[in-house]
Amino acid sequence: MLSDPNTFTSPPGRGAAVALEDVHKRYGEKVVLDGLSLTVASGEKVAIIGPSGSGKSTVLRCVMALEEPEKGRIHVGDNWIGFGSDRGDGSRRSRNAEIIKLRGAVGFVFQQFNLFPHMTALRNVSLALRRVRGINGTDAAALAEGALREVGLGDKLAAYPQQLSGGEQQRVAIARACVLQPQVMLFDEVTSALDPELVGEVLGVIRRLAEVGGMTMVIVTHEMEFARRIADRVIFMEKGSIVEEGSPERIFGDPIEVRTRQFLRAVSER
Amino acid sequence: MGTAAYLWSVRSQMAQGLVITLEATGAGMAIALTVGLGIAVIRVLKLPGLSQVARFYILFFRNTPLLVQLYVWYYVLPQYGIVLSAFLVGVVGLGIQFSAYTAEVYRAGLEQVPRGQWEAGSALGLRTAAILRSIIIPQAFRPIVPGLGNYLISMFKDSAYLSVVTVFELLGTTEQLAASSFRYTALFTLLGVIYFSLSYPASVCVRVLERRAARGRQNALRS
Numbered sequence: 001m002l003s004d005p006n007t008f009t010s011p012p013g014r015g016a017a018v019a020l021e022d023v024h025k026r027y028g029e030k031v032v033l034d035g036l037s038l039t040v041a042s043g044e045k046v047a048i049i050g051p052s053g054s055g056k057s058t059v060l061r062c063v064m065a066l067e068e069p070e071k072g073r074i075h076v077g078d079n080w081i082g083f084g085s086d087r088g089d090g091s092r093r094s095r096n097a098e099i100i101k102l103r104g105a106v107g108f109v110f111q112q113f114n115l116f117p118h119m120t121a122l123r124n125v126s127l128a129l130r131r132v133r134g135i136n137g138t139d140a141a142a143l144a145e146g147a148l149r150e151v152g153l154g155d156k157l158a159a160y161p162q163q164l165s166g167g168e169q170q171r172v173a174i175a176r177a178c179v180l181q182p183q184v185m186l187f188d189e190v191t192s193a194l195d196p197e198l199v200g201e202v203l204g205v206i207r208r209l210a211e212v213g214g215m216t217m218v219i220v221t222h223e224m225e226f227a228r229r230i231a232d233r234v235i236f237m238e239k240g241s242i243v244e245e246g247s248p249e250r251i252f253g254d255p256i257e258v259r260t261r262q263f264l265r266a267v268s269e270r
Numbered sequence: 271m272g273t274a275a276y277l278w279s280v281r282s283q284m285a286q287g288l289v290i291t292l293e294a295t296g297a298g299m300a301i302a303l304t305v306g307l308g309i310a311v312i313r314v315l316k317l318p319g320l321s322q323v324a325r326f327y328i329l330f331f332r333n334t335p336l337l338v339q340l341y342v343w344y345y346v347l348p349q350y351g352i353v354l355s356a357f358l359v360g361v362v363g364l365g366i367q368f369s370a371y372t373a374e375v376y377r378a379g380l381e382q383v384p385r386g387q388w389e390a391g392s393a394l395g396l397r398t399a400a401i402l403r404s405i406i407i408p409q410a411f412r413p414i415v416p417g418l419g420n421y422l423i424s425m426f427k428d429s430a431y432l433s434v435v436t437v438f439e440l441l442g443t444t445e446q447l448a449a450s451s452f453r454y455t456a457l458f459t460l461l462g463v464i465y466f467s468l469s470y471p472a473s474v475c476v477r478v479l480e481r482r483a484a485r486g487r488q489n490a491l492r493s
Contacts, residue, residue, distance in 0.1 A: 066389050103395045114390035118408050128394035
């Protein structure tokens with residue numbers, strides 16, 4: 001086990017948008033991430049699949065600093081933060097500032113949408129523009145409106161979340177993350193809470209985002225067909241570790257590991 | 271002079287007393303709402319050190335009588351050079367005492383906002399203060415309005431204690447009038463009617479708000 005920070009492998013190469021280095025995370029006794037390392041290149045679309053409890057969502061939550069690992073480093077672009085024995089000696093204050101900076105480069109879409117129920121769709125999307133970016137109300141509203149049009153909700157600006165369908169709510173959530181133009185977007189099982197007939201519209205929005213350009217995406221999903229079509233690379237995780245990774249063609253067509261085969265067979269029989 | 275004629279003759283003193291009661295309640299509630307929110311936020315954020323102080327503050331003020339606190343503010347503090355006017359003592363005393371209660375109401379409200387709301391704010395890059403102000407507190411507030419309303423009514427009634435520190439609010443005024451006219455029955459009956467005719471409608475309002483809040487929760491669960 002690596003314990004001396006100096007023995008770390010060389011930092012992720014140039015062009016890496018996100019990297020996790022030897023990240024350990026446990027909830028109580030349960031090990032969720034077991035020294036996981038992962039590098040995502042800039043512009044790359046990575047899909048993470050695996051059984052529930054395999055730690056795939058925790059990977060995303062650690063990148064967003066919603067979870068604090070016991071050990072390891074998280075890189076986003078040129079910034080990184082360390083945890084446990086990899087933690088620098090910065091003050092609490094400077095560390096918070098680093099976390100805020102890191103989050104500024106990353107967008108996150110949650111399984112449960114987590115829209116703000118007391119705000120209209122427009123205000124949900126414009127909030128961070130105003131409060132984080134310091135953009136004035138009029139300009140923020142215009143940007144937010146543009147982002148909502150992009151996800152096909154130009155006619156729902158004044159709607160409150162409870163007046164929207166699950167699919168529409170999730171599209172607002174995507175607009176809310178995208179409007180900040182993050183370098184990296186993280187999607188955490190974004191269709192798992194949706195009625196089946198609403199899954200398509202949300203996946204369609206993500207696919208369009210992926211086609212538009214150089215945005216890096218890490219997508220945790222149970223939608224295998226979607227993963228196959230959108231991802232440059234598919235990662236199969238189990239018990240807090242990466243079991244196998246490769247191109248979608250290879251992972252879905254000709255997986256090497258027994259556990260990957262078992263998982264894919266179980267999923268296809270559902 | 272008949273009873274009715276007597277009561278009519280003291281109407282302006284009684285009205286003056288009522289105004290002071292309402293002022294003390296309003297100002298006391300303003301303190302209770304502000305300080306209580308601060309205490310609740312400290313507890314919810316579990317700020318090291320401060321959180322324990324806040325806990326003790328709540329314990330202390332919930333477990334000592336308002337009357338004793340008022341005596342301390344009014345008779346003991348001046349011995350240490352802190353002299354406050356009777357009205358100010360009353361307002362601060364009420365406000366501080368009730369802030370210990372409102373803090374717990376606020377805390378319940380803050381804690382029932384789902385964790386996902388904090389996370390969504392964090393993921394957007396908002397700092398803790400901005401998350402609280404824009405996202406958490408507005409959502410915490412609505413369901414606890416009835417609870418706060420109940421304490422407003424309690425405070426309105428407890429403001430009668432202020433008469434012991436020489437504030438001439440409703441009770442103080444009534445006592446003063448009775449001491450010179452000896453019309454205790456008439457004056458105290460009127461006093462009861464005044465308190466009741468304000469408290470009861472207010473409590474009906476709170477019940478309506480409670481029912482509405484419960485409906486709101488159901489709607490939120492359904493969506």
